[in-house]
Amino acid sequence: xxxxxxxxxxxxxxxxxxxxxxxxxxxxxxxxxxxxxxxxxxxxxxxxxxxxxxxxxxxxxxxxxxxxxxxxxxxxxxxxxxxxxxxxxxxxxxxxxxxxxxxxxxxxxxxxxxxxxxxxxxxxxxxxxxxxxxxxxxxxxxxxxxxxxxxxxxxxxxxxxxxxxxxxxxxxxxxxxxxxxxxxxxxxxxxxxxxxxxxxxxxxxxxxxxxxxxxxxxxxxxxxxxxxxxxxxxxxxxxxxxxxxxxxxxxxxxxxxxxxxxxxxxxxxxxxxxxxxxxxxxxxxxxxxxxxxxxxxxxxx
Ligand code: 13P
Ligand code: SF4
Numbered sequence: 391x392x393x394x395x396x397x398x399x400x401x402x403x404x405x406x407x408x409x410x411x412x413x414x415x416x417x418x419x420x421x422x423x424x425x426x427x428x429x430x431x432x433x434x435x436x437x438x439x440x441x442x443x444x445x446x447x448x449x450x451x452x453x454x455x456x457x458x459x460x461x462x463x464x465x466x467x468x469x470x471x472x473x474x475x476x477x478x479x480x481x482x483x484x485x486x487x488x489x490x491x492x493x494x495x496x497x498x499x500x501x502x503x504x505x506x507x508x509x510x511x512x513x514x515x516x517x518x519x520x521x522x523x524x525x526x527x528x529x530x531x532x533x534x535x536x537x538x539x540x541x542x543x544x545x546x547x548x549x550x551x552x553x554x555x556x557x558x559x560x561x562x563x564x565x566x567x568x569x570x571x572x573x574x575x576x577x578x579x580x581x582x583x584x585x586x587x588x589x590x591x592x593x594x595x596x597x598x599x600x601x602x603x604x605x606x607x608x609x610x611x612x613x614x615x616x617x618x619x620x621x622x623x624x625x626x627x628x629x630x631x632x633x634x635x636x637x638x639x640x641x642x643x644x645x646x647x648x649x650x651x652x653x654x655x656x657x658x659x660x661x662x663x664x665x666x667x668x669x670x671x672x673x674x675x676x677x678x679x680x681x682x683x684x685x686x687x688x689x690x691x
Contacts, residue, residue, distance in 0.1 A: 394656045401663040407443035413603040414625035414651040415447045428604030429501045430516040447654050449474045453670040454505045458680045468658035470668035472650045479558030480537040482506035495532035505672045509679035517587050518602035519691035544587045563588040565645040571596045574619045585621035623648045
């Protein structure tokens, strides 16, 4: 009998489609994906793919970024309600108001934002290139950074440069507590802590490394360290464990789950291919304006 995985592969070939997945996707979705990565890797991949149909297993802003970079392609998000609460914490209208209060400021938006917000920005960034993007702004310019307060404050501290920072945050990373790290360190005294810069300050202060999900994969594979406490969404453990079977990875907390990332499952991937749903299209002029900030980021990183 044909399994759901077989049906997906068959239909994928028929449709001339490719499946790409974020590192936080459920294990079974990562297992059938052609490519898995962090936000920057997925944006790059989406821009260079030859396939006409991309099934994007991630959250809405990620599929939107792919649609902005490749408007001629069919970008399908298997669950149309897979959003990012942090991205919803700022609207284009709110950003326009903030810009009016600081004329001349350079606006950097974290990729976890809507296309309408990106269209209001000068530069986009992800957690893996945020520092380089902020560094590229001339020192005599003010910077408005939206929407993640934690990533913003992390950049501000490392660069020693004051920024105007929005107060958005990721509810999933905010669920990680300092006691979780302390407990895991006590249980695994030889392990190092890799945390995502979306974590609150108390967690960032306890981490040995602050890295994007893609950087965590690269670091785990390259380093001599053999035990890691992972302070980010638990989906990343699938890749880390598969790629480094001889090393040990401990989830910092079972609460570090992103309910939106987990909305996608194999059935929805199959339905996406069967019914060519849910197509993500970004209307003009938002699409072209947002593309400028994303392309500026890709050029700088
Ligand atoms: P990465 O770019 O590190 O994969 O992060 C995306 C994200 O949404 C983190 O919550
Ligand atoms: Fe958004 Fe947080 Fe989920 Fe990432 S983990 S998609 S920032 S809610």
